[in-house]
Amino acid sequence: MSLSYKPVIWNRTKIIYDAVMLAGIFIYILIFLRLGPVISSALRDTDLPIQRMRAFGSLALLMLTIVLAIGPLARIDARFIPLLYNRRHFGVMTAIIAATHAYYVLGWYFSFSPTPQLTALFTSNTSFTSTAGFPFELFGVFALVILAVLAVTSHDFWLSFLTPPVWKAIHMSVYFAYAAVILHVALGALIDRRDLALAFLSLGGLATLCVLHLIAGRRETSADAAASKKAPEAPWVIVGDLSEIAEGRAIIGAAPGGERIAVFRSKGGLSAVSNICSHQNGPIGEGKVVIGFITCPWHGYQYRPEDGCSPPPFRERIRKYRLRLEGSSVLVDPEPLPLGTKLEPLAIPAELLPAVAAPKKEGTV
Amino acid sequence: MLKPLERGFFVGYFKKVPADVRVLMIGFIVFFIAAMATTSALLSLNTESPGAGSYADELSGEHLVGTMEVKPYPILRVPADGTKPARAVMLAGSGKFGVDDRALPLAGKTAQAGGIFVKRGDLVMLLIGGEDDLKAAKLQIPALPVTPVSENLGSWRLTGEICDGKCSAGAMKPGTGLAHKACANLCISGGVPPVFVSTAPVDGHIFFLLASKDGGPMPAALLDMTGLPVVLEGNIERRDDLLIFKIDSFREETGA
Ligand code: HEM
Ligand code: FES
Numbered sequence: 001m002s003l004s005y006k007p008v009i010w011n012r013t014k015i016i017y018d019a020v021m022l023a024g025i026f027i028y029i030l031i032f033l034r035l036g037p038v039i040s041s042a043l044r045d046t047d048l049p050i051q052r053m054r055a056f057g058s059l060a061l062l063m064l065t066i067v068l069a070i071g072p073l074a075r076i077d078a079r080f081i082p083l084l085y086n087r088r089h090f091g092v093m094t095a096i097i098a099a100t101h102a103y104y105v106l107g108w109y110f111s112f113s114p115t116p117q118l119t120a121l122f123t124s125n126t127s128f129t130s131t132a133g134f135p136f137e138l139f140g141v142f143a144l145v146i147l148a149v150l151a152v153t154s155h156d157f158w159l160s161f162l163t164p165p166v167w168k169a170i171h172m173s174v175y176f177a178y179a180a181v182i183l184h185v186a187l188g189a190l191i192d193r194r195d196l197a198l199a200f201l202s203l204g205g206l207a208t209l210c211v212l213h214l215i216a217g218r219r220e221t222s223a224d225a226a227a228s229k230k231a232p233e234a235p236w237v238i239v240g241d242l243s244e245i246a247e248g249r250a251i252i253g254a255a256p257g258g259e260r261i262a263v264f265r266s267k268g269g270l271s272a273v274s275n276i277c278s279h280q281n282g283p284i285g286e287g288k289v290v291i292g293f294i295t296c297p298w299h300g301y302q303y304r305p306e307d308g309c310s311p312p313p314f315r316e317r318i319r320k321y322r323l324r325l326e327g328s329s330v331l332v333d334p335e336p337l338p339l340g341t342k343l344e345p346l347a348i349p350a351e352l353l354p355a356v357a358a359p360k361k362e363g364t365v
Numbered sequence: 366m367l368k369p370l371e372r373g374f375f376v377g378y379f380k381k382v383p384a385d386v387r388v389l390m391i392g393f394i395v396f397f398i399a400a401m402a403t404t405s406a407l408l409s410l411n412t413e414s415p416g417a418g419s420y421a422d423e424l425s426g427e428h429l430v431g432t433m434e435v436k437p438y439p440i441l442r443v444p445a446d447g448t449k450p451a452r453a454v455m456l457a458g459s460g461k462f463g464v465d466d467r468a469l470p471l472a473g474k475t476a477q478a479g480g481i482f483v484k485r486g487d488l489v490m491l492l493i494g495g496e497d498d499l500k501a502a503k504l505q506i507p508a509l510p511v512t513p514v515s516e517n518l519g520s521w522r523l524t525g526e527i528c529d530g531k532c533s534a535g536a537m538k539p540g541t542g543l544a545h546k547a548c549a550n551l552c553i554s555g556g557v558p559p560v561f562v563s564t565a566p567v568d569g570h571i572f573f574l575l576a577s578k579d580g581g582p583m584p585a586a587l588l589d590m591t592g593l594p595v596v597l598e599g600n601i602e603r604r605d606d607l608l609i610f611k612i613d614s615f616r617e618e619t620g621a
Contacts, residue, residue, distance in 0.1 A: 011377065011378050012380065013377045013378070013382075014377065020394050020397065020398070023398060024397055024398055024401040025401070027398060027401050027402050027405065028401045028402070028404070028405040029405075031402055031405040031406050031409065032405045032408065032409040033409075035406070035409070036405075036406070036409025036410060037409075040409065040410045040412065041414065042412045042414035042415075043409055043410070043412050045414050045416075045538060046412060046415055046538055047415075047537055050537075050539070051409075054408070054409075054412075055405075055408075055409070058404070058405075058408045059405075062400075062401070062404055066397075077389075079373075079375075079385055079386050079389040079390075080389070080393075081375050081386070082375050082377070082382070082386060082390050083390075083393065085375075085376075085377040086377065108537075108548075109544075109545065109547060109548035109551075110547065110551070111460075112459075112460030112461050112462075113460060113461035113462075113552075113555055114462060114554075114555050115551060115554070115555070120547070120551055121547075124547040124548075124550045124551045124554070125547040125588075126588075126589070127546075127589045130589070130593075130617070132543065132617075133543065133546060133590070133591075133592060133593045135547065136543070137547060187543075188543060188544055189544060191543055192542045192543035192544050193412075193413060193542070193544075195408075195411050195412070196411060197404075197407040197408045197410075197411040198408060200407075201404060287374070288374040290374075290376070295374075295376060297374065297375070297376070300376035300377055300378055300379075
């Protein structure tokens, strides 16, 4: 977590993740530039720099599509969470591949000219009023700038420097980058060549992403819409029944106003914390208590159940909420306590303990 | 209430990966690699041939000798010599440069030009190399037959694409189309002669050197029309084997 910022803290999962990603990239480029020209005479007759810009451009688009699919996939099925874990590297690699594409474009279409490369990029085509013929490169520039900013600020240092809400807002602009790339391809290569495979990659990818985001979004909004019932006495809300909470796990309530609260059960006690991880706003309530710490499912940040603080030397904190049992109903006061407030887990009365949900199959760690 | 399915819990720094997560991830890895490979193959194969344009080193160190004309662009009028008919050869420089600066002082004079050709069908352009490749010929005009005047082929309305004559002749492959538009504009602005590739031939030619109505360089407004299907109207004139299209009016093709 955030005490010192080592460039990379390697572990087995990250190594596998990056190895698979790099293998995919390698295979893509190898097939495109080595096998492609052998099989296709049309590609062989195409200039090498153009082969390269097409290879890296289409790869960047493919990677951007995949990276944007990871979020909703992980919302739809928690087993996709490992893809989310190291998504930062995927994003940075996408930016590098896109920059390579732009590098080949600049070194070919915008070179060998009395006009300097960058000036040429912005001034050589000024057909702003037409659709076919529009300087589609500018959409590429816009997307590349965003991807580069995101890559540069992707490290956790920037996350804590900018604060998670600001960081998250900046990183949502990846959707603008994606929209710009789609326009870039649609107004450029697609009108130009009517290439079926490219159309499938760009428009098929767009459709797939829309569907995935809609499915994930619907689940989230319907969860929010089913706000937790108010208890007879204000300000309490009923989050659920004790029997629904498995040991080491949580149920998530939606307070009025949409704030989500996770109630964890661990070692005979209950603790209510904000559902929003202070790292990248991950859904803590979908996490687990691991050796006594509430652990976020996204990147594994940990918090103490009693005060919502990360164990030293880390300094992340999440909000805690007051909690009460009414019979076996779990009630929460949606007014958060000041950050860092210590509140011992609410002991579950002995007579309710048998109501514990069936023990889980998988062990903790 | 959101109730996550009870599934194995994964955190990246754990050694153990739950069985259900592992199965899905192995499946995903296979899918990912297969998807990368197929997409790459499909995208690389799905391409059009850039056609037959190419470089041709036909002079092999020799020179072409002829009269230098500079309107609309530098053209060397090479007289007929027993075996070959008279030729009008468009000239360009290396890269996206024309040869205006070197050709203008030679206007009307006999010049000798060397370099390498780019050729696509009847589109031919001579790319002048170093300083020494374009200079006044030792032998001056009186020794050479007088250049014939241009012949007027009348008014035409043609559909086609405006490109730079160098890339479309094969200096870049492909050297036409929208992806190449900015590049073509740079060439044309840099002084490389622009050409029109017509969808229908005139007098056996589908390539025309573009000029303004009064015979000067192509109007700058036409830069907005490069790389697209357009309709041009104007007068066509023949200089030796080269047809010159002097533009009166132009519009984007409306697809009708
Ligand atoms: C400075 C930024 C950029 C410039 C100047 C640029 C320029 C170009 C040009 C000139 C082409 C046409 C190539 C051809 O078909 O011969 C092209 C195609 C393409 N670009 Fe970009 N681009 C930029 C950024 C991007 C980015 C950020 C992405 C994606 C993340 C991207 C994805 C693509 C794709 C997928 C194609 C189509 C490839 C194909 O023809 O098969 N570009 N770009
Ligand atoms: S969001 Fe990264 S650990 Fe919670």
